[in-house]
Amino acid sequence: MKDFINFLYKNHSLAYKLILFISTTFLIVYLFPKSGKFKYNFEKGKPWQSENxxxxxxxxxxxxxxxxxxxxxxIKDNAILYFNLEPKIKDQVIADYNSEFKLELPDSLVKKDKEKLFALGLNIIDHIYNYGVLSEDFDFSNDRKVVLLEGRTEKQTIKFSDLIKQGEIKNKINNTLNNENLSQYSTPYISLFFDIVEPNLEYDKGITEKALQSDLDKVxxxxxxxxxxxxxxxxxxxxxxxxxxxxxxxxxxxxSQVWTKSNYNWILFAYTLLVSLALLMLLLFLRKYRFDIFENNTKVTFIFFNVFLMVLITTLVVNYNSQYIYVVPICILPLVLKAFFDARLGMFTHVITVLLLGSIVSNSYEYMFLQIIAGIVTILTVSELYKRANLFISVGQITLIYIIAYFAFFVIHEGSVETLKWETFGMFVLCGLATLFVQPLIYAYEKLFGLVSDVSLLELSDTNTKLLKELSNKAPGTFHHSLNVANLAEASANEIGANAMLVRVGALYHDIGKMMNPTYFTENQSTGINPHDELSSKESAKIIIDHVINGIEIAKKNNLPDRVIDFIRTHHGTSTVYYFYKKEKDFDSTVDKNLFTYPGPKPFSKETAILMMCDSVEAASKSLKEPTSIKIDNFVENIINKQMVDEQFLNANITFKEIQSIKKVLKHKLANIYHLRIEYPE
Structure with missing residues (x-):
């Protein structure tokens, strides 16, 4: 058990990556549809391309x-309506009619007319209560079937037009009186009926809707x-x-068929295989071509998190409404990865993600083609993301590519542009606008994962920042030296294709540790007094070496990113404070060299190697007396060759050819600084 724990401890980084790989795989598979997928693609009105x-x-x-x-x-338009009938109301109305008739009509009425009016009233009551009087007006079709219920028992089935609305009673009375030439009695007669008539039909909404639902269920x-x-x-x-x-x-x-447990498990297994293969290819790419990123678990987690995030957002949109699929700004992924790492990693990860999304979306070939093309355009067009205009121009180009590619696919499928869906173009525009969200997203990622983008580097390169202003006030000579080193390092990085912005920022901050004891460094000694004269060689060497440790402490206190702190750590590598070491050795031949050696580490990237070269050359160039082109050439060669002999660049991924290019740049820049002309032969 103890051996197993020791094994895990020694390989904890790989164990973490394995857990990350497995968890990401299962999370993505969980989002995938758990059903079979039809293996044929077909379009209405197009020939069947596959076999019989x-x-x-x-x-x-x-x-x-x-x-x-x-x-x-x-079914809804012709559904049967159900009304509850109250039969006792008709008898009550007749009784009220008998008692109220004599009161409402005058005694002076001719006996013959009175008898006739009385009989007409009974006929009217019998007519309007033949089927029933509605309690309220309903906006149903006259042809709708109506079932009258008496005590929850079906009494009869009629049409809705047979039922009497209360508003129709007045017209019915007037028409009856006109036909019998008794219209002069309409006012008291109508008043009589309005006093006694009561509705006897109540709409039963519950039974009606229940019957309707029963019919709908039979569809x-x-x-x-x-x-x-x-x-x-x-x-x-x-x-x-x-x-x-x-x-x-x-x-x-x-x-959508209901799968057996066996089929369901096979589908899950197949999806797991596909997703794990895709993520494994991403891990192998990192291990082979981006080993520094592969070794950093935070960066690997960041990459996997972004892949999962794109799959999650796309799945949510597809589940809500698949027609909005092109609103999802997939091109944010290569933008983010290019901002923090490089274009090649961004493109590779984008392709892997799009391949995974092909299992979620419909018409996967068209979708993958559009997204991969858009990703390529993103990588090719977006440069210097910290420049706002560049991002807007690139987003416009990405949107244009989306529209052109979609238009081409639509014409291929439909054969014409008459039914072109213009709203899809609007979705591409929305996708472009959503892509602009990459700027605040990058800022959030910097805070969450401790990464550094070119946008942050641009902010740090401003010499008006609090830390650089403090450096210029406390150690003006060091500040001037840092500016010169930054210019040399930036030119060198541009020459060999390294990250010029990163190395410039690293150069500006590499000597901030000298603020602790500025007068112990020659560039800040303006009075001609050297405090080292009163110290031993060991004490002087310790103060010089400690500027690296002090610089790291100051950088962390001011929340400088780790990528910038790396330049402070490595700009002297494991070199020796040779002046004081030689001075001490002349006094004591048994002196311990480690006391005069910087703690390191050695530079481990092109950028940190460039800074070491430029820092050493710029600092030492101040000692040149009557510089000439030949002197400068030999001077640069000697300094950098000594660093190579001391194996200072052993861990940096820099080639001899690139070092030669950097030497050439430094020679040219120093010649310009000292205003040297070409020495012509006599």
């Missing part, structure tokens, strides 16, 4: 959504079926009409 297709199993032919909605609408979602081994479509046959609907039914059956 036979039904792999029995399946039903599904109706289209339009057909189903039409059937449901028809068939399929029409007919296809038996196994039946020829569905032949190669070259046009996909249209019933053929198209049968293919859509088969596709739907593949994607």
């Amino acid at each position: 297709l036979y039904a792999p199993f029995d399946f039903a032919i599904k109706k289209t959504d339009e057909e189903i909605q039409s059937e449901k609408k028809e 068939a979602y399929t029409r007919g079926s296809v038996e196994r081994e039946t020829l569905i479509i032949s190669k070259g046959e046009v996909v249209e009409g019933s053929k198209y609907q049968i293919l859509k039914s088969l596709e739907s059956e593949y994607e």
Whole structure:
């Protein structure tokens, strides 16, 4: 057990990557659809490109959504209405009529007319209560069937037009009186009926809706079926009409059928294999071509997190509404990775992510083609992300490529532009606008993962920052030296294709530790007094060496990024404070050289190696007396060759050819600083 714990401790970095790999794989697989996927692509009105297709199993032919909605609408429009009938109300109205008739109509009324009016009233009551009087006005169609319920028992079925609305009673009375030439009695007669008539029909919404739902539940979602081994479509046959609907039914059956536990597990296993292969390729790429990133667990976590984030956002959009798929700004991924790392890693990760997304989206070939092309354009066009204009121009170019590629695919599929979906172009514009969110996202990532982008480097390169202002006040000579080194390092980095912005910032801050004891460094000794004269060689060497440690402490206190602190750590590597070492050795031959040696580490990148060369050359160049081109050439060669002999660049991924190029730049720059002309032969 102890050996196993020791093994894990020694290989904790690889163990972390394994856990990260497995967890990311399962999280992505969890987001994937857990159903079968139809392996054929087809378009309505286009020829069937694959081989003859036979039904792999029995399946039903599904109706289209339009057909189903039409059937449901028809059922709703013709659904039976249910009304509760109260039979006692009619008897009560007749009784009230008998008692109120004599009171409402005058005694002076002619007996014959009075008898006639009384009989007419009974006929009117009998007519309006033949089926019933509605309690309120309803906006139903007159042809709708109505079932009258008496005590929850069906009494009779009629049309809605047979029912009497309360507003119709007045017209019915007037028409009856006009027909009998008794219109002069309309006012008291109508007043009489309005006092006694009561509605006896109440709409039963609960029973009506329950019956409607029962009818809707009976709607068939399929029409007919296809038996196994039946020829569905032949190669070259046009996909249209019933053929198209049968293919859509088969596709739907593949994607939505209830899988057995065995099938479900196989699908999960297959998805896990595909996702793990894709992520494994990403890890192997990092290990082979970006080993420094592979060794840094934070950076590997950052890359995997961004891949998962893109899959998550795309899945959420697809589940909400797949037509918005092109609004997702996938090109943010290569932008972010290029900002923190490099273009090659950004492009490789983008392609891996798009391949994973191909299993989520519909019409995957078109989607992957558009996203990969857009990713390539992103990598090619976006440079110097810290310049706002560059980002806007690049986003415009990315949006244009999206539109052109989509237009081409649409014409290929449809054969014309008449049915072009202009709203999709609007989605590409929204995608472009969403891509601009990369700036605040980069800032958030810098804080969360401790990474450094060119935007932060640009801010740090400003000589008006608090730390650099403090350096210029406390150690003006060191500040001037740092500026010269920054110019030399930037030119050298540009010559060999290194990160010029990073090395410039590193050069500006590499000597901030000298602020602790500025007068112990010659560039700050303006009075001609050298405090080292009163110290031993060991004490002097300790003060000189400690400026590296002090610089690291100051940098951390001021929250400088680790990538910048690396320049402070490595700009002297494991070199020796030779002047004081030689002075002490002349006094004591048994002196310990380690007391006069910088703690290191040695430079481990092109940028840190460039700073070591430029720092040494610039500092030593102050000792040149009557410099000439030949002197400068020999001077640069001697300093850098000595560093190579001391194996200071052993851990840096820099070649001899690149070192020669840096020497050439330094010679040229120093010649310009000292205003030297070319020495012509006599």
